[in-house]
Amino acid sequence: MEPIVKLENVSVVYDLGKSNETWALKEVSLEIYPQEYVIFFGPSGCGKSTLLYVVAGLEIPTQGRVIVDGKDLKSLSKKELIEFHRSTIGMIFQAFYLIPTFNVKDNILLPQIFRKTSFSEREKKVRALMERFGIENLAFRKPSHLSGGQQQRVAIARALINDPPIILADEPTGNLDSKNAQIVLDLLEELNEKDKKTIIHVTHNPADLHRAHRVFHMKDGKIIRITRNPEKKAPVGFKEKISELERLAQLYPWLPETRLQAKLILNHFLFPYGRDVLSKLELIIDEYLSGKISQEEMFRKFDAPEEEGGVNLYTQKAKELAEKVARLAQEIKLAQKEEPAPTPLQQKVVEIRAYLLDDYQGKLSFEQVKRLEEVLAKRISGEIGKEAFREFLDRPFKEGGVGLNRRTAKRFAEKVEIILMRG
């Protein structure tokens, strides 16, 4: 089955190229299938909301491809993008985001109003939705006279009125008490199960996780782990192989990553030790994996007597174990594609690039920044001269240059020369 949402290497970067450059999303790829209920889970600032708005077409990625409901969002014209908002996406927000000046009915009707549907048609729809969510008696009240739970139900009705296949919910329970939060979560599940909507739900509350088919755990703009809910049957036709680590994560969803890795390694050995020894070993390996102790220290801790806080293994066994742990840890590290440390030249390039762009008013694309860095490297290493450097900055982007205007190119070139002269 084709995924309904597909992201390929999507990055969102703010203040690209400047020294306060922030990567809200870093090369995220994911696939979400029709009628799936997924959760983007992570601490605040991990990029989960940004990811949601990328899917919504409101956040334009700095690079990468976003395909929703068969449409590549980058290739859509402005008009098509608006039509996409109207027909494909329904949004629910943490702060409900009802328009305070309009009454409940008008609020629900807004997406239909923007779509210019006929009065009889929209009247039918709004009636049915208000009845379904038990808010028909509130039709002519202003949102400020409603409780939070009522407001969120109105917002859900609004998200549904255009009958979009995908519902995006950005922390929908964040402003609700636990009882109303339950109601809203039940509603989302119902929309998924009965109405066959694909639900993408952003939350930082671990208690919500069991509602989803899959959970995308996020940290620092990356998806660090995908877990599947064994309790819920995935929608038809959807299959994906699960790694050993993922399976473990489903069993212990609350554990930090290194602890899970520690568990994996231990399971690997099928240690014949008792429970307390196991947990001691686990803690020591955790320390090693999070970089608090070296391999040598780990070995000593395995070896040391219990009175000194060790595990009291045989020295030979302890050594062997420490080596194995280190080797496996290395493998895990490799699997995580650790970025190589930047060379001094690269560091210098990044420094100068940020210095140049910090007081630059315009905005460069990802490719432009890349080209700027390339030509900076050439200039710093002396591969090209001052004039050629300036010309490359000035040359239109289509002709392979950076595409700056003449004055900016000149200014940048002069600045770079001054920096180079100073060494």
Next chain:
Amino acid sequence: MKVIDLFHLTFENLKSRKSRILFTVLGFSVAIGTILFLVSLGFGLQRNLLQRVTTEESLLTLDIAPAESEVISLNEETLKKISKIPGVEKVSPQAFFPAQVTFKEISSQTTLNLVTYDWFRLSGFAPTIGRDFKKSDRHKVIVNTSAVSLFNISPEEFLGKEIKLTVFLTDEETGEVKFFGIPEKFEVIGVLEEAGASPQIYVRLADLKDLPIKEYQFAKVKVRRNEEMKEVREKLISMGFLVSALSDTIEQANKIFRIIQVVLGIFGVVALVVAAIGLVNTMTITLLERTNEIGIMRAIGASPSDVKWLFLGESVITGFLGGIGGIILGILGAHAFNWLINILARALGGKEIDLFYFPFWFILFIILLSTLVGLVAGFFPARRAAKLNPLKALRYK
């Protein structure tokens, strides 16, 4: 978005910010009211003047009098000649001389004007009390207000009363003054309002055919069509007459009034500009206040043009309401001012007048103008609103 939805949503938006909109509309109303007040004062003054003179016939009439040199005189012969000039429809001569009027026991000196029955129509004046001459009238007289005041009676009471006339004629050769007592009594049928004029009475030539009148002092020459005015006028001048036309005077008066209206209008426009800047300010504040709402609407499917129209709708309706309010304020103000002026006029013994005149087209124009100003004032805030980045707007706090 459908127009009807736009109206509905705009009204909901306006309703929720009643006091702010009220003050903006009030500012607008004051400006529009000022324009209406000033310009309709101009219209009113113009109308007051023109109403007294303009019959269509009077605009086609030339007044002639013999030039001072004794080249030509207005006698029956020349009148005939004039009436044969191509384009001339009719000639209406006028002679005047002193006469004595007797009413009951009182006798007074007045000037007697001998005129044709259609003289008033040609001159553009008409009696304000009573009526004008009819062709069939015999022995009727029209008097002016100062003639009425000689007899210590009100103009209304004077109507229908009969007077006796004695005419003084000077023999041109001997210089001797002869008295002609007219045996018939004359019935007063109309009173002319002429402020500050000497006592005048008007009697038809046909009633006093027997008087030995050799020449007339003035004549009115009615031309058939406007296009022939110039030609006839030149012909009359070449015959040695002094020619003037009411239409000249009116044209000049109209020119002056147009200038007055424009000047008054400019004062009003200054007020309107101030109000428009106020509206731009209000709309900009609204924009900042609604930034979050704009983000929400964009997120749930509003296009930039939907957002733009929501803003424009608001400013246009504000402008329109300002226009309506301005008309109410302007008319109320004008009535109040008129009332005060008339109290003053009455106290000083003058006559009551309507200083203001509100032509219907001008009221329509004012409403259109204020709506248009609303549109223009809303344009830039609306464009800014439409251009907002939806996500930034959504996160705006």
